[in-house]
Amino acid sequence: MKKIHVTTKVNGDEVEFLCPPEETLLDALRDRLGFSGAKEGCGTGDCGACSVTLNGRLVCSCLVLGAEAEGAEISTVEGLAHGGELHPLQQSFIDNAALQCGICTPGILVAAKALLERNPDPSDSEIRYWLAGNLCRCTGYDKIIKAVKIAAAEMRGETA
Amino acid sequence: MNKITREKGQFKVVGTRVKRPDGIDKVTGRAQYGADLVVPGMLTGAILRSPHAHATINSIDTSEALALPGVKAVVTRADFAALDDDEMIDIADNCLARDKVLYHGHAVAGVAAKDAQTARKALKLIKVDYTPLPHVTDVDAAMKPGAPVVQSGRQEENVQPEHSENVTGYCEFGHGDVEAGFAKADHIIERDFKTAAAHQGYIEPHACLASMTNDGKADLWCCTQGQFNVRSLCSAILDMEASQLRVTASEIGGGFGGKTTVFIEPVALALSRKSGRPVKIVMTRDEVFRATGPTVSSSSTVKIGMTKDGRITAAHAKFRYQGGAFPCATYSFGAQAAFAAYDLEAVKSEGWNALTNRPKEAAYRAPGAPMAIYAVESVVDELTQHFGLDPLEVRLKNAARENTKAAYGPTFDQIGLVATLEAAQKHPHYSAPLGENQGRGVSCGFWFNFGGNTCVTMNLNDDGTVGITEGNPDIGGSRASISMMAAEELGIPYSDVRTIIADTSSLGHNDVTDGSRVTFAVGLATIEAARDAIRKMCGRVAKIWGIDEDAVIWEDGYAKPSGPNAGDFEPMSIKEIAAISSNTGGPIAGHYEVNADGAGVSFGVHLADVEVDPETGYTQVIRYTVFQDAGKAVHPDYVEGQMQGGAVQGIGWALNEEYIYGEDGVLQNAGFLDYRVPVASDLPEIDTVILEIPNPGHPYGVRGVGETSIVPPLAALSNAVSRAAGVRLHELPMSPPKILKAITDRG
Ligand code: FES
Ligand code: FES
Numbered sequence: 001m002k003k004i005h006v007t008t009k010v011n012g013d014e015v016e017f018l019c020p021p022e023e024t025l026l027d028a029l030r031d032r033l034g035f036s037g038a039k040e041g042c043g044t045g046d047c048g049a050c051s052v053t054l055n056g057r058l059v060c061s062c063l064v065l066g067a068e069a070e071g072a073e074i075s076t077v078e079g080l081a082h083g084g085e086l087h088p089l090q091q092s093f094i095d096n097a098a099l100q101c102g103i104c105t106p107g108i109l110v111a112a113k114a115l116l117e118r119n120p121d122p123s124d125s126e127i128r129y130w131l132a133g134n135l136c137r138c139t140g141y142d143k144i145i146k147a148v149k150i151a152a153a154e155m156r157g158e159t160a
Numbered sequence: 161m162n163k164i165t166r167e168k169g170q171f172k173v174v175g176t177r178v179k180r181p182d183g184i185d186k187v188t189g190r191a192q193y194g195a196d197l198v199v200p201g202m203l204t205g206a207i208l209r210s211p212h213a214h215a216t217i218n219s220i221d222t223s224e225a226l227a228l229p230g231v232k233a234v235v236t237r238a239d240f241a242a243l244d245d246d247e248m249i250d251i252a253d254n255c256l257a258r259d260k261v262l263y264h265g266h267a268v269a270g271v272a273a274k275d276a277q278t279a280r281k282a283l284k285l286i287k288v289d290y291t292p293l294p295h296v297t298d299v300d301a302a303m304k305p306g307a308p309v310v311q312s313g314r315q316e317e318n319v320q321p322e323h324s325e326n327v328t329g330y331c332e333f334g335h336g337d338v339e340a341g342f343a344k345a346d347h348i349i350e351r352d353f354k355t356a357a358a359h360q361g362y363i364e365p366h367a368c369l370a371s372m373t374n375d376g377k378a379d380l381w382c383c384t385q386g387q388f389n390v391r392s393l394c395s396a397i398l399d400m401e402a403s404q405l406r407v408t409a410s411e412i413g414g415g416f417g418g419k420t421t422v423f424i425e426p427v428a429l430a431l432s433r434k435s436g437r438p439v440k441i442v443m444t445r446d447e448v449f450r451a452t453g454p455t456v457s458s459s460s461t462v463k464i465g466m467t468k469d470g471r472i473t474a475a476h477a478k479f480r481y482q483g484g485a486f487p488c489a490t491y492s493f494g495a496q497a498a499f500a501a502y503d504l505e506a507v508k509s510e511g512w513n514a515l516t517n518r519p520k521e522a523a524y525r526a527p528g529a530p531m532a533i534y535a536v537e538s539v540v541d542e543l544t545q546h547f548g549l550d551p552l553e554v555r556l557k558n559a560a561r562e563n564t565k566a567a568y569g570p571t572f573d574q575i576g577l578v579a580t581l582e583a584a585q586k587h588p589h590y591s592a593p594l595g596e597n598q599g600r601g602v603s604c605g606f607w608f609n610f611g612g613n614t615c616v617t618m619n620l621n622d623d624g625t626v627g628i629t630e631g632n633p634d635i636g637g638s639r640a641s642i643s644m645m646a647a648e649e650l651g652i653p654y655s656d657v658r659t660i661i662a663d664t665s666s667l668g669h670n671d672v673t674d675g676s677r678v679t680f681a682v683g684l685a686t687i688e689a690a691r692d693a694i695r696k697m698c699g700r701v702a703k704i705w706g707i708d709e710d711a712v713i714w715e716d717g718y719a720k721p722s723g724p725n726a727g728d729f730e731p732m733s734i735k736e737i738a739a740i741s742s743n744t745g746g747p748i749a750g751h752y753e754v755n756a757d758g759a760g761v762s763f764g765v766h767l768a769d770v771e772v773d774p775e776t777g778y779t780q781v782i783r784y785t786v787f788q789d790a791g792k793a794v795h796p797d798y799v800e801g802q803m804q805g806g807a808v809q810g811i812g813w814a815l816n817e818e819y820i821y822g823e824d825g826v827l828q829n830a831g832f833l834d835y836r837v838p839v840a841s842d843l844p845e846i847d848t849v850i851l852e853i854p855n856p857g858h859p860y861g862v863r864g865v866g867e868t869s870i871v872p873p874l875a876a877l878s879n880a881v882s883r884a885a886g887v888r889l890h891e892l893p894m895s896p897p898k899i900l901k902a903i904t905d906r907g
Contacts (some may be wrong), residue, residue, distance in 0.1 A: 020277065030196075031198075035189070036189070036192075036195075036196040037188070037189020037190075038189070039193065039195075039363070039364065039413070040195065040365070040442075041363040041364065041365070041413075041445065041832075042445040042831065042832050043444060043445060044445065044831055044832070044833065046445075046831060046832035046833045047363055047445075047832050049363055076189065077187075077188065077189040078188065078189045080187075080188070081188055086184070086187065086188075090184075090187035090188065093183075093187050094179055094180070094183035094184065094187060095179065096797075097177070097180075097637070097797035097798060097800075097801055099183075099186055099187070100414075100635065100636035100637060100798070100801050100805065101362070101363075101364070101411075101412060101413050101414045101415075101635055101636060102182070102186030102187075102191060102411065102413070103193060103362075103363045103364040103413025103414060104363050104413075105186055105187055106187075106189045109187060124845075125841070127840070128840040128841040128843070129840075129841045131839075131840045131841075132839040132840050132841040132842075133839075134839075134840070135361075135363055135832060135837060135839065136363070136840075137360075137361045137362055137363050137414050137416070137805070137809070137837060138414055138635075138636060138801070138805045139801055139804060139805050139808075140801075140804035140805045140806075140807060140808030140809075140838075140843065140846050141808070141838075141839075141840040141843055142804045142843075142845055142846045143797070143800075143801060143804070144840070145840065145845075
C-alpha cells in the first residue's frame with residue numbers, strides 16, 4: 001500500500017514524513033524522525049513509556065497512528081528543556097533520585113508536565129492517580145511522587 | 161579478614177547525595193537504550209514462536225519465506241554451532257528450539273528483512289511441521305510419576321526414585337536432630353504453600369543490534385546485565401573467537417536478574433552473518449512475557465515447633481520449584497535462604513526442581529528466596545498468633561547473630577539482623593493505632609549477596625581528573641557510587657571523576673551485574689585501583705624529592721612527606737603530579753583485578769499495614785516501612801531506591817502478579833493489562849530506614865542492597881491480611897477473589 005505523507009510539528013518545529021497507514025505515531029517519531037526519547041514498553045497502551053502530547057492532550061503514542069499527526073502539534077521529552085536549561089521537573093527528577101534505570105522517565109516527565117499544566121498544586125493522591133498509567137518497575141514510585149511535588153512547588157514560585 | 165579502612169565519620173564523599181552522571185541524558189531522552197541504536201543498512205529481525213506448549217518439530221521449511229522480496233536471511237537451530245556442554249546447549253535450545261518446542265512461545269526460527277512488515281509477513285510463510293505432545297505446567301503435577309516428560313535424562317543422581325523424570329535436582333541443608341527438637345515444642349504448625357511465577361517486568365523489552373562482517377568480526381549492542389557473559393555465550397553458540405566479538409552494553413531499562421542471559425542476541429548475530437547486514441531485533445511485550453524468564457513458581461511445606469515463650473525448637477521445610485523447561489538451581493537458593501534469619505538448634509531444609517512446559521526461568525531479585533522465606537515467615541507468624549506473642553519479640557528471641565551457625569552451613573560474621581529488628585520495634589510505625597479491617601504484618605528477609613570476577617582501571621588524566629573504566633552495566637545509579645568511592649579514596653571532588661562502562665574489548669572479564677555485587681565488588685576494585693595509582697603517584701613524587709617511596713604518603717588528594725624525618729617538602733597535588741607525569745615516567749594508571757569474596761549477607765525487616773475490604777476482598781496497602789542493613793550506604797538515595805523498588809515488586813507478587821496458564825498450556829495474561837504490576841495509585845509512601853552495620857569484607861563496609869528488599873513483602877502482607885481479615889492464606893497472589901472466598905468460607 002502507498003505511504004501517507006504527513007506534515008506535523010514536533011516540539012515547535014515543522015517536520016514531514018512518509019509512513020504506511022498502519023504505522024504508529026511512536027514508530028514514526030522514533031524511526032522516521034529520530035525522536036527516540038519516547039520508548040515502547042508494551043505497544044498496547046498499558047505502560048505509558050511512549051507518552052507524548054498531541055495538541056496538548058496526553059496520549060500513548062503507541063495507540064495513535066502516524067497519519068493522525070497531520071497538522072497537529074506534538075510535544076515529546078526532547079522538547080522539555082529550553083536551550084541548556086532543564087525543565088523544573090527534569091531537574092527535580094535528577095535532584096531527588098526519581099529514576100533508576102530511566103526507561104520510564106521520558107513518559108513520566110511528559111505526563112507530569114501535562115498534569116501540572118492542568119493542576120499546578122496537585123495532592124499526592126492526585127499525582128498518583130494521574131500517573132497510574134505510567135509504569136515504573138524500579139522505584140516503587142515514592143521518589144517520583146516527591147520529585148513531582150517539589151517541581152510543582154518550584155514552578156508555583158514557592159521554595160520547598 | 162577485616163578489610164575495613166574507613167569508618168563512620170571518616171567519609172567526605174561516600175554517604176552524600178550527589179547527582180548521578182547519567183541524569184541529564186536520561187531526563188532529556190538522550191540516553192541510548194537497547195532499541196535506540198540505528199546504523200546504516202540495518203535490517204529488522206523477527207522471531208517465529210511455537211504455537212504449542214510441547215511438540216516435536218518434524219521439519220521446518222523456510223523456502224517460501226526466503227522467496228519473499230525483501231527477506232534477506234532465515235535462521236534455525238541448525239545455524240548454531242554444535243555444542244557439548246549441557247548448560248550451553250540449554251541456552252542455545254532456548255534461543256532456537258532444536259528437535260522439540262518446550263513451551264508456548266519457544267523460539268523456532270529467525271528472519272531478517274528490509275522492514276518490520278516484511279519480516280512479520282515472512283514469519284507466516286515459514287512452515288513448521290509439529291507433532292503435539294502432552295504438556296505439564298504445574299510443579300506438583302510435573303513431579304508425579306507418569307507426568308508428561310519435558311526433557312529426559314536430566315535427573316541428578318541424588319533425586320529419590322519416587323519422582324518423575326522431570327525432577328532434575330534435590331538438595332538438603334541443615335543441622336541438629338529435628339525429631340528431638342519437635343518433641344520439645346509446646347506447639348507445632350505444618351502448612352502447605354503455593355506461590356505463582358512472577359515476571360521481572362522490566363519496562364524495556366529485550367533489544368539488540370548485531371553486525372557481523374565476512375571476515376568473522378562482529379559487534380553486538382544490547383541491553384544486558386553483563387556484556388562479558390553475552391560475549392561468552394554468543395561466541396560459543398556462533399563458534400567464534402571471543403576476541404572477534406565486541407559486545408557493548410546499552411543503557412539498560414531494568415533487569416532485576418532477567419537480563420543475565422541471551423535470547424535474541426545469538427539469533428541476530430546468525431542473521432547478520434547470513435545476510436551480511438546489521439540486524440536489529442526488538443522483542444514485543446508479549447514475547448517478553450511468553451519467552452523470557454519469569455521466576456519459579458513454588459509449592460512448599462513448612463513445619464515449625466515453638467515453646468510457649470516463643471523459642472523455635474525445630475524446623476523442617478520442603479521446597480518444590482519449577483523453573484520451566486530447563487534445569488535450574490533456584491530451588492537450592494531457596495532451601496538455603498529459608499531459615500537464614502534464625503538461630504536454630506535443629507533444622508532441615510530440602511529442595512527439588514522440576515521441569516515443566518514453561519519458559520526457562522531467569523534470575524529475579526534474590527532468586528529463590530522470596531517464596532521460601534514467605535512460607536517460613538508465615539508459619540512463624542501463625543505460631544506467634546497461637547501463643548499471643550509479639551511478632552518482633554519472637555523474631556528477636558530467635559534471631560541469627562554474629563557467630564550463629566546458619567542453616568545453610570556457614571557461621572555468620574558481623575550481621576545486621578538484630579539491629580534491624582530493634583529499629584523496627586522502636587519505629588513509630590510499629591505502635592501506630594490501626595482502624596477497622598486493618599492489620600499489621602511483619603517479615604524478615606535475607607539475601608546472600610555476591611562478589612565475583614571484577615576488573616577496574618583508573619586513568620589519571622593530564623589535568624589531574626580521573627577516569628574509571630569498569631565493566632558492569634549501571635541499572636540504578638552505580639556509576640555515581642563508583643565515582644564516589646574513587647573520589648573518596650583519592651581525596652578529590654566527585655565532579656573530578658567520570659566512570660564509564662567498557663565494552664568487552666576494552667577491559668578484562670567482569671561477571672554479570674547480579675547478586676547485588678556491583679557497589680560491593682566493583683567498588684572494592686575501584687578503591688584498590690585508586691590505591692594502585694596512589695602508590696605510583698607517591699613513587700613519582702619520591703623520585704622528584706629524592707627520598708624513599710615509603711617516605712611519601714597520600715592524604716586528601718596530595719602526596720606529602722610521611723613525617724619530619726622524610727624531609728621538608730611542599731605537598732604535591734594530584735593535579736601537579738598529573739601535569740608533569742610525562743617527565744616522571746609517562747602516564748599514570750591504576751588497575752585491580754579480583755575474584756571478590758566477603759560480600760557480606762544482608763538482612764531486612766518490613767512492616768506492612770493493610771486494609772482488607774470485607775465486601776470485595778480487595779487489599780489496600782496503607783502504610784509500609786522498610787528497614788535494611790546496607791553496611792555503608794554509598795549513595796543513600798539509591799540505597800533507598802533499591803529498598804523501595806524491591807518492596808513494591810514484592811507487594812505486586814503478594815497481591816496481583818501471576819503467570820496464569822490454561823488447560824492448553826498457553827499463558828493467558830501475557831501483557832501489562834492482565835499481568836498487573838503495581839501502579840502509583842495502588843501504593844502508599846514507602847518509608848525507609850537504612851541501618852549501617854559494616855561488612856568486614858569491604859574497605860568501607862559496603863554490603864549489596866539490591867535484592868533483600870523483595871523478600872519480606874510476601875509474608876509481611878500475608879501476615880497483615882491474616883490480622884486485618886482474620887483469614888490466613890497459604891497461596892500467592894492474594895487476589896481479591898481468594899481473600900473473599902476465605903472470608904466467606906470462615907463465615
Ligand atoms: S508503549 Fe505505549 S503504552 Fe506502553
Ligand atoms: S526507573 Fe526503571 S522503570 Fe522507572
